[in-house]
Amino acid sequence: MTIKEIAALAGTSRGTVDRVLNGRGNVNSELADRIISIATQNNYQPNQHAQALIKSRKHMTIGVVINSLGNEFFDDVLRGIHDRAQKYLSSGFSIIVKEIKGYDGNEQISAIDMVLEHDVDALAIMPLDLPEVREKLKSLKIPIVMFNTDIQMDKLAFVGCDYYNSGGLSGDIAKLIMGSRGGKIGIVIGSFMMQGHKLRISGFTDSVNTNENMNIVACVENADDDSRSYEVTKELISEHHPDLIYFGAAGVKGGVEAVLDSNENIQIITVDETTPTREYLDKGVISATVTQQPYIQGVLTIKILYNYLSSKKPPRERYNYTENQVKLRNSK
Amino acid sequence: MTIKEIAALAGTSRGTVDRVLNGRGNVNSELADRIISIATQNNYQPNQHAQALIKSRKHMTIGVVINSLGNEFFDDVLRGIHDRAQKYLSSGFSIIVKEIKGYDGNEQISAIDMVLEHDVDALAIMPLDLPEVREKLKSLKIPIVMFNTDIQMDKLAFVGCDYYNSGGLSGDIAKLIMGSRGGKIGIVIGSFMMQGHKLRISGFTDSVNTNENMNIVACVENADDDSRSYEVTKELISEHHPDLIYFGAAGVKGGVEAVLDSNENIQIITVDETTPTREYLDKGVISATVTQQPYIQGVLTIKILYNYLSSKKPPRERYNYTENQVKLRNSK
DNA sequence: CTGAAAGCGCTTACAG
DNA sequence: CTGAAAGCGCTTACAG
Numbered sequence: 001m002t003i004k005e006i007a008a009l010a011g012t013s014r015g016t017v018d019r020v021l022n023g024r025g026n027v028n029s030e031l032a033d034r035i036i037s038i039a040t041q042n043n044y045q046p047n048q049h050a051q052a053l054i055k056s057r058k059h060m061t062i063g064v065v066i067n068s069l070g071n072e073f074f075d076d077v078l079r080g081i082h083d084r085a086q087k088y089l090s091s092g093f094s095i096i097v098k099e100i101k102g103y104d105g106n107e108q109i110s111a112i113d114m115v116l117e118h119d120v121d122a123l124a125i126m127p128l129d130l131p132e133v134r135e136k137l138k139s140l141k142i143p144i145v146m147f148n149t150d151i152q153m154d155k156l157a158f159v160g161c162d163y164y165n166s167g168g169l170s171g172d173i174a175k176l177i178m179g180s181r182g183g184k185i186g187i188v189i190g191s192f193m194m195q196g197h198k199l200r201i202s203g204f205t206d207s208v209n210t211n212e213n214m215n216i217v218a219c220v221e222n223a224d225d226d227s228r229s230y231e232v233t234k235e236l237i238s239e240h241h242p243d244l245i246y247f248g249a250a251g252v253k254g255g256v257e258a259v260l261d262s263n264e265n266i267q268i269i270t271v272d273e274t275t276p277t278r279e280y281l282d283k284g285v286i287s288a289t290v291t292q293q294p295y296i297q298g299v300l301t302i303k304i305l306y307n308y309l310s311s312k313k314p315p316r317e318r319y320n321y322t323e324n325q326v327k328l329r330n331s332k
Numbered sequence: 333m334t335i336k337e338i339a340a341l342a343g344t345s346r347g348t349v350d351r352v353l354n355g356r357g358n359v360n361s362e363l364a365d366r367i368i369s370i371a372t373q374n375n376y377q378p379n380q381h382a383q384a385l386i387k388s389r390k391h392m393t394i395g396v397v398i399n400s401l402g403n404e405f406f407d408d409v410l411r412g413i414h415d416r417a418q419k420y421l422s423s424g425f426s427i428i429v430k431e432i433k434g435y436d437g438n439e440q441i442s443a444i445d446m447v448l449e450h451d452v453d454a455l456a457i458m459p460l461d462l463p464e465v466r467e468k469l470k471s472l473k474i475p476i477v478m479f480n481t482d483i484q485m486d487k488l489a490f491v492g493c494d495y496y497n498s499g500g501l502s503g504d505i506a507k508l509i510m511g512s513r514g515g516k517i518g519i520v521i522g523s524f525m526m527q528g529h530k531l532r533i534s535g536f537t538d539s540v541n542t543n544e545n546m547n548i549v550a551c552v553e554n555a556d557d558d559s560r561s562y563e564v565t566k567e568l569i570s571e572h573h574p575d576l577i578y579f580g581a582a583g584v585k586g587g588v589e590a591v592l593d594s595n596e597n598i599q600i601i602t603v604d605e606t607t608p609t610r611e612y613l614d615k616g617v618i619s620a621t622v623t624q625q626p627y628i629q630g631v632l633t634i635k636i637l638y639n640y641l642s643s644k645k646p647p648r649e650r651y652n653y654t655e656n657q658v659k660l661r662n663s664k
Numbered sequence: 665c666t667g668a669a670a671g672c673g674c675t676t677a678c679a680g
Numbered sequence: 681c682t683g684a685a686a687g688c689g690c691t692t693a694c695a696g
Contacts, residue, residue, distance in 0.1 A: 002688095002689055003690065003691095004690095012666075012667085013667045013668075014667090014668095014689090015666070015668080016665085016666060018690075018691060018692090019665095022691085027665070028665065046689080046690075047385070047388065047422050047688085047689050048384075049388060049689080049690095050381075050385050050688070050690040051689085052380075052381035052384075053385055053672050053690075054671090054689090054690060055672090056379060056381060056672070056673080057672060057691095057692095089377055090379045090673090091380070168662035169660060169662040169663060171662070172661050172662050172663075173660065176509055176619055176660070177508055177509070207662060287508055324662075324664070325663075326663070327658075328501060328505065328508070330501040330503070330504050330535075330539060331501060331655075331656070331657075332494075332497070332656070334672095334673055336673075344682080344683085345684075346673090346675090346683090347675085347682070347683060347685095348682060348683075350674075351681095351682090354675085358681055359681065360681065360682085363681090378673080379672085379673050379674070381672085381673080381674095382672070382688090383673085383675085384674095385673085385674075385689065385690090386675050386676085386688055389675090389676095389687085389688060
């Protein structure tokens, strides 16, 4: 069933059918009713490819602000972003990516301004949870997708990790390792100020607490920094002598080195999969790591914005959580 | 960059550019070179939507033969197949699916004949490793994708599990559970005649053997059948009193019941995620299961055939292995 | 309020 | 070996 066929059946032109079916108004209501009933009776579905072909006439750009410099985790996210953008390339689509380092509010705001200068039609960002950033984002008139980090604010969609579940899954691994014997557990996290990190701690705690022989003896912050991580982990070990440590954020390399230097027999669970994590996994230094599909995070962010810009349809889900996956030595 | 622009730059017509870019031959080689260099220099990407719009003219059908009846595992595979087919629906595409039960060669052959009667342009099948099936497939003149099960034969592509790796990953889990203490391990598999099952055993064995305290004390067949599984598992337990059992194929429900009835403290690792597996995972009866992305297997099978039929391009990889994933209680 | 026509980027007969 | 033309299903000015 095509617009042409509907027009023939209704005894009118394709233009008029288009007006009715797409609510562009100014059509005699009797005619309109006739067209609508023909379309619904025949279960008319517009040809996606024909519609997309026309859309490729108007160019659109998505701006991406990402705190990726100096953080290998985001390599995969960026790959996902670029791969998806590449796929839409021929449809008159482009992205402008601004990479920044660290977590400074003003820097993020000027990064936003920078991409706005390119007259972008939408924004993808991992927003810092600061009043000035929030204000800035609220002032924008374009759709926003938040990825990896969520802040409480109106948005088209969020794409990222379900942090509570990630912690819960890590707790499952801890239970697998410790069995009914249980033992002492230490947690090393980036910052108690980070929503995601706090959620990982509660997920982990709730999961582990179902076994009364497992005791969380300490929970410390490493500010996502390797040398700081080394220090706090060293201290944690000498003070508590844990049987297992859960590194729930970045700073894995520094923390693991502290474990190795301690010469104690400590099991290790981490998050994400970067070069050092993979090496530690291969060497059997760490038992498991829980990943969050960073590549898919990038892909999905662009996909949602592209679909919204080209058909005005919001995504099916506002909150799009990627899968938390357990990776062991033989995992691909 | 469009074909029109390339034609203008090369001083020729769109038809000729099309012939060159799509290898339809019969073009003066000098002209062809010029066109190719213009296209590559400008990073020409054909507009997917325009191509898809045209493809929707010719109808094509893929036949699917799947031994899914009575085996819940294939529900997800079928979902993947249908979802992908649905996606191509408006492009004049359809599938004809023949579900069969059990593993009888003649039944599979008549299922093939049945879909062939619908004049299919390609075949997706999980072939039985039998001479008569092989002969039948060899006699076909249409492209074939084998999914889930591979047999040695020329084919467009295979989509399915890397069985050796699946076994290796299950071995990793066993090591995680048993730690340096080690223990006795039993294996329950479908059949030593099944290539995939044998590979899972070697992957598991090779992985586990890196720890000399872990001993595989028995390896038995359950014919993928629950009541048979109950019997052999019961026997295995009373004879060897293992600390852990790896169920590397179907028949999980029967086997696990035997473990529960034995009242011994035995850890369990399984493969795939069906309703009973999920329940056992939630109840903490089994420690982990290793899945093989059945949904993706379905999607990829149709995707490869669709792309091949509509653009004559073979898939990038002949062997497409889906990811083996560790699932614990908190896994989604 | 309505229709005829042009066009999106590509492919496909057809004529030479 | 090559080009002109028609057409895929839809949308968009434009003319009435």
